[in-house]
Amino acid sequence: xxxxxxxxxxxxxxxxxxxxxxxxxxxxxxxxxxxxxxxxxxxxxxxxxxxxxxxxxxxxxxxxxxxxxxxxxxxxxxxxxxxxxxxxxxxxxxxxxxxxxxxxxxxxxxxxxxxxxxxxxxxxxxxxxxxxxxxxxxxxxxxxxxxxxxxxxxxxx
DNA sequence: CGTTTGACTACGC
DNA sequence: CGCGTAGCCAAAC
Numbered sequence: 616x617x618x619x620x621x622x623x624x625x626x627x628x629x630x631x632x633x634x635x636x637x638x639x640x641x642x643x644x645x646x647x648x649x650x651x652x653x654x655x656x657x658x659x660x661x662x663x664x665x666x667x668x669x670x671x672x673x674x675x676x677x678x679x680x681x682x683x684x685x686x687x688x689x690x691x692x693x694x695x696x697x698x699x700x701x702x703x704x705x706x707x708x709x710x711x712x713x714x715x716x717x718x719x720x721x722x723x724x725x726x727x728x729x730x731x732x733x734x735x736x737x738x739x740x741x742x743x744x745x746x747x748x749x750x751x752x753x754x755x756x757x758x759x760x761x762x763x764x765x766x767x768x769x770x771x772x
Numbered sequence: 773c774g775t776t777t778g779a780c781t782a783c784g785c
Numbered sequence: 786c787g788c789g790t791a792g793c794c795a796a797a798c
Contacts, residue, residue, distance in 0.1 A: 618794080645781065663781075699780075
């Protein structure tokens with residue numbers, strides 16, 4: 616079966632998780648999606664590819680009014696969610712894209728010349744374990760590359 | 773109301 | 786390792 620979540624119930628769940636992302640850190644669409652319980656009757660492949668897009672949809676509903684300045688500042692840090700490459704996925708040069716970068720930089724997140732952040736430095740490690748259990752979400756997939764580049768271990772021998 | 777497009781990601785060249 | 790594509794559903798036109 617395909618994965619077609621109802622935005623009415625799906626979006627608030629996403630927002631709930633996004634609220635946990637800490638100041639000065641970034642998460643990815645895929646990481647947020649990885650915390651969502653997967654319905655048993657849904658094809659795993661579909662879920663893997665579609666859930667991140669739905670996360671983007673959920674955030675789109677929030678950032679639009681925010682960037683236009685027509686609404687009260689949201690308590691949902693939508694700007695801390697970027698793509699798996701470490702870049703901003705909003706249309707380059709758009710008003711909302713610049714706002715996102717501006718807010719991240721204000722939090723100390725830096726971008727290289729290619730417009731990418733270093734996920735190994737700024738990547739979110741996930742919510743508190745207690746919060747995770749209390750809300751019934753899965754442990755997020757790590758977005759920091761496993762820095763198994765630890766030659767000191769090998770040099771012991 | 774049919775088409776097009778996309779805040780994605782995994783995978784294959 | 787970078788680039789293009791497949792896959793799928795909802796929004797946006």
